[in-house]
Amino acid sequence: MNNVGDSLGCSLRGTLVAQVTESTQHAPAAVSSQFKGVHWHSQHKKWVAGLTVAGKYHYLGGFDDEAEAGFR
Numbered sequence: 001m002n003n004v005g006d007s008l009g010c011s012l013r014g015t016l017v018a019q020v021t022e023s024t025q026h027a028p029a030a031v032s033s034q035f036k037g038v039h040w041h042s043q044h045k046k047w048v049a050g051l052t053v054a055g056k057y058h059y060l061g062g063f064d065d066e067a068e069a070g071f072r
Helices: 002-024 066-070
Strands: 038-041 046-053 056-063
Touching (some): 038 066
Antiparallel strands (some): 046 056
16 A cells, blocks of 8 residues: 555655756746846736836837847
């Protein structure tokens, strides 16, 4: 009976590892940007450009490419 439980545990563990690996594969290598005013939005999986002027945040857009967001 222990073998059944052990194999189930190994199977479940392998499935969880595969799910975690799959969900993190699409994240960028570096979460912080090399451009000022650009950050990674993990929920939308996009680079976001914005700036603050006189205490008010101005959204400049969401981009697939970090460099494109940095030049906005």
